[in-house]
Amino acid sequence: MNKPDKLITDFLKKHHVLTLATCTANQPWCANCFYVWLEDENCFVFTTDPVTRHGSEATQNPQVAGSVVLETSIVGKIQGIQFYGIMEVPEGELAEKARFAYLKRFPVAVLMKTNLWVVKVNQLKMTDNRLGFGKKLIWER
Numbered sequence: 001m002n003k004p005d006k007l008i009t010d011f012l013k014k015h016h017v018l019t020l021a022t023c024t025a026n027q028p029w030c031a032n033c034f035y036v037w038l039e040d041e042n043c044f045v046f047t048t049d050p051v052t053r054h055g056s057e058a059t060q061n062p063q064v065a066g067s068v069v070l071e072t073s074i075v076g077k078i079q080g081i082q083f084y085g086i087m088e089v090p091e092g093e094l095a096e097k098a099r100f101a102y103l104k105r106f107p108v109a110v111l112m113k114t115n116l117w118v119v120k121v122n123q124l125k126m127t128d129n130r131l132g133f134g135k136k137l138i139w140e141r
Helices: 006-014 053-060 092-105 107-111
Strands: 017-024 027-038 043-047 063-069 079-088 116-128 136-140
Touching: 006 027, 006 079, 006 116, 006 136, 017 043, 017 053, 027 053, 027 092, 043 092, 092 107, 092 116
Parallel strands: none
Antiparallel strands: 017 027, 017 063, 027 043, 043 116, 063 079, 079 116, 116 136
16 A cells, blocks of 8 residues: 655644545534544544544535645645544544544543544645645655
């Protein structure tokens, strides 16, 4: 499997909140979720209740999009990731890896009933103005 550029994976590993966009019946929705990036699987792992709007919508339409961004007012330091992929409940070996990685990053989650989900990413696009204004790095599965 081809891998995203190291700048992309380093950025994703350094951050911990993604914005997730779902859509059903022509009505888009965004939600923020704490995540961990599984590098070998090229997927985000996060927890959400299936009755949340984004959880419910993903069961109807698993195609999602999202972003991970660095907040800065300095134009030359703007960095961010946009992505799209398929949101699903992980199974088998992926479920085990996802649970281990999520609890390692967010140990307090062991105290909660967690419903883990993954977004199997099909495309990542990173904007990194440190490399030049509007510089983009793109990875596709």
